[in-house]
Amino acid sequence: MAGLELLSDQGFRLDGRRPHELRKIQCKMGVFKQADGSAYIEQGNTKALATVYGPHEVTGSRSKIEHDKVLINCQYSMATFSTGERRSRSKGDRKSQEMQLHLKKTFEAAILTQLYPRSQIDIYVQILQADGGNYSACVNAATLAIIDAGIPMKDFVCASTAGFVSDTPIVDISYLEESQGGPELVVALLPKSDQIVEFQVNSRLHLDNFENVLDMAVKGCKDIHAVLSRAVKENVSELASHMNKT
Amino acid sequence: MKVIVSAAEKQFINSAIASGKRLDGRDTYDYRKVRITYGTERGCCEVQVGETRVLAQTSCEVVKPSGARPSEGMLHINLELSPMASPTFEPGRMSSFGVELNRLLERSVRESKAVDTESLCIVVGVKVWQVRVDLHALNFDGNLLDCSSIAAIASLHHFRRPEVTVSGEQVTIHSLEDREPVALSIHHMPICVTFAFFQEGKYLLVDPSDREESVMDGTMVVCMNIHRELCTVQMTGSMLLLKDQLSRCCQIAIVKVSEITEVIKSALANDAQARKEGRKHGFAESKVSSRITTGHMEEQTIPIKKEVDGSGSEDEMEDEEEEEEANGEEKNQNGSDVKIDSPGVGTIGEGLRNTWGVPTEDSDDNGQDTIMEEKATTEADDKRGGNKSCQKNL
Numbered sequence: 001m002a003g004l005e006l007l008s009d010q011g012f013r014l015d016g017r018r019p020h021e022l023r024k025i026q027c028k029m030g031v032f033k034q035a036d037g038s039a040y041i042e043q044g045n046t047k048a049l050a051t052v053y054g055p056h057e058v059t060g061s062r063s064k065i066e067h068d069k070v071l072i073n074c075q076y077s078m079a080t081f082s083t084g085e086r087r088s089r090s091k092g093d094r095k096s097q098e099m100q101l102h103l104k105k106t107f108e109a110a111i112l113t114q115l116y117p118r119s120q121i122d123i124y125v126q127i128l129q130a131d132g133g134n135y136s137a138c139v140n141a142a143t144l145a146i147i148d149a150g151i152p153m154k155d156f157v158c159a160s161t162a163g164f165v166s167d168t169p170i171v172d173i174s175y176l177e178e179s180q181g182g183p184e185l186v187v188a189l190l191p192k193s194d195q196i197v198e199f200q201v202n203s204r205l206h207l208d209n210f211e212n213v214l215d216m217a218v219k220g221c222k223d224i225h226a227v228l229s230r231a232v233k234e235n236v237s238e239l240a241s242h243m244n245k246t
Numbered sequence: 247m248k249v250i251v252s253a254a255e256k257q258f259i260n261s262a263i264a265s266g267k268r269l270d271g272r273d274t275y276d277y278r279k280v281r282i283t284y285g286t287e288r289g290c291c292e293v294q295v296g297e298t299r300v301l302a303q304t305s306c307e308v309v310k311p312s313g314a315r316p317s318e319g320m321l322h323i324n325l326e327l328s329p330m331a332s333p334t335f336e337p338g339r340m341s342s343f344g345v346e347l348n349r350l351l352e353r354s355v356r357e358s359k360a361v362d363t364e365s366l367c368i369v370v371g372v373k374v375w376q377v378r379v380d381l382h383a384l385n386f387d388g389n390l391l392d393c394s395s396i397a398a399i400a401s402l403h404h405f406r407r408p409e410v411t412v413s414g415e416q417v418t419i420h421s422l423e424d425r426e427p428v429a430l431s432i433h434h435m436p437i438c439v440t441f442a443f444f445q446e447g448k449y450l451l452v453d454p455s456d457r458e459e460s461v462m463d464g465t466m467v468v469c470m471n472i473h474r475e476l477c478t479v480q481m482t483g484s485m486l487l488l489k490d491q492l493s494r495c496c497q498i499a500i501v502k503v504s505e506i507t508e509v510i511k512s513a514l515a516n517d518a519q520a521r522k523e524g525r526k527h528g529f530a531e532s533k534v535s536s537r538i539t540t541g542h543m544e545e546q547t548i549p550i551k552k553e554v555d556g557s558g559s560e561d562e563m564e565d566e567e568e569e570e571e572a573n574g575e576e577k578n579q580n581g582s583d584v585k586i587d588s589p590g591v592g593t594i595g596e597g598l599r600n601t602w603g604v605p606t607e608d609s610d611d612n613g614q615d616t617i618m619e620e621k622a623t624t625e626a627d628d629k630r631g632g633n634k635s636c637q638k639n640l
Contacts, residue, residue: 101342193486200480206475211493214489
């Protein structure tokens with residue numbers, strides 16, 4: 001494992017990207033009919049599917065009802081075939097519970113929760129293929145699905161990761177780069193106002209390099225925002241043209 | 247169960263924070279007193295951050311390594327939130343709060359590679375040491391994560407595992423009497439510092455107490471070691487922060503981490519010294535005997551500012567706050583000739599000196615393993631000053 005050269009002398013990464021380049025993003029909104037909002041996103045080989053139901057009446061126990069804001073319910077799962085080794089995953093393991101919790105907090109901060117008191121919004125995300133940056137793919141997919149469902153948010157929530165290899169910050173790290181044990185920084189951002197919704201650092205990173213890596217991750221989020229907002233606009237104009245025909 | 251804080255109390259705490267004051271008289275960036283007490287058993291310690299208490303015990307056993315990493319030992323950390331610590335903790339299945347804390351501890355200690363797991367290997371692919379750190383929350387008064395992270399690292403440093411010799415196929419685990427047990431090899435000390443944010447990230451406090459945690463918007467945990475390396479950072483909660491707020495938290499964390507590291511080191515050194523000299527050590531020796539610990543208030547400095555031209559509402563708030571500080575003292579004093587020997591004990595007038603319940607000098611000497619951070623202990627003078635001005639205002 002060790003000894004993989006993550007950044008060549010010429011400044012290229014393992015998959016041929018330069019340090020500041022994102023993986024190719026492809027996304028589609030409104031992939032399911034049943035859900036109120038749905039979206040599919042590919043960031044390189046990481047593929048995620050998100051569906052949103054709601055706002056609707058609170059299901060389950062009535063004690064969960066919040067009288068001044070909407071209850072956000074998130075579920076995160078990984079498909080059995082999402083990783084190199086086929087494995088059925090229990091929903092209750094700590095890592096996915098943690099992920100679920102973070103997704104919930106992220107969207108509680110971004111959605112205008114006070115508009116729907118005593119109701120509930122369900123966000124279900126599934127990773128179809130895991131190749132690094134699962135959290136950011138989930139957030140980006142869920143953002144598109146929420147926009148598709150027409151639920152008002154403060155802004156897009158865009159998430160991206162950044163790593164640090166041989167004194168160079170690299171953006172949007174893949175599984176291979178993630179698993180080498182270097183630092184990983186995860187940021188979810190409201191790009192218009194530069195406000196950070198969710199922030200994580202894993203593994204050791206010296207404080208002197210912190211600012212540079214953070215800047216790189218923030219730049220990654222803004223680049224993702226540009227891609228997502230174009231996708232949303234295309235989707236809306238397509239919808240509008242359909243409406244005009246009928 | 248969730249503890250519900252009334253709207254009035256919420257507003258009170260928020261307005262106190264907005265004016266730069268805290269319920270227990272600390273400053274915004276002040277940490278509560280950290281105490282580390284080691285037990286007689288190796289790897290056993292109790293850590294107190296203010297009134298939050300966590301008990302840690304490290305243990306080890308020989309297991310088969312995982313398939314993915316045949317040459318590495320295993321490290322498990324588990325924090326147990328028993329209902330004993332707080333009525334909000336439910337027995338049985340772990341709450342999302344518990345999962346979050348456990349994951350943060352795992353990330354800060356295990357994933358930052360604080361313990362050298364390769365040195366825990368006995369025979370590649372066959373036998374490795376599995377080290378477990380079991381943490382139990384004994385009392386909850388906010389900031390459980392910091393307390394647990396200190397407990398975990400302090401306990402790992404104190405722990406000794408049995409010596410092992412391998413000759414051919416033969417593996418011998420020597421008993422403690424047979425050979426001196428060996429310490430774990432630990433690369434660095436990751437220590438978590440928690441920041442609480444209020445009013446959508448406008449105000450920030452270090453080391454939130456239970457009350458403060460119940461009204462906050464979210465937390466940011468910065469886990470760092472003394473070499474200024476970030477081990478874990480986690481920001482959660484429904485708040486929005488700007489980039490420079492993150493950087494500021496990191497700068498504050500450096501200072502706190504170096505202070506706490508010093509405390510852990512000196513606690514370890516004291517314990518080692520006591521063991522070497524064959525003095526008495528362990529919990530029984532370190533606890534102050536003949537005193538009920540609840541209701542006992544830590545002495546602390548409370549800076550009293552004389553409000554000269556404060557507006558009405560602010561004055562009122564100040565009064566309330568001081569009352570809260572003073573409620574450990576008796577209320578029936580009515581002159582400046584009140585002598586306070588220790589909290590809860592006072593004498594009035596010319597009578598004999600009251601020595602009831604006043605700890606004698608030597609009872610303090612027992613606590614050799616007990617380290618007090620921040621020599622912020624204060625004399626009765628300050629308190630008396632506080633009471634006086636309180637009475638004036640009333």
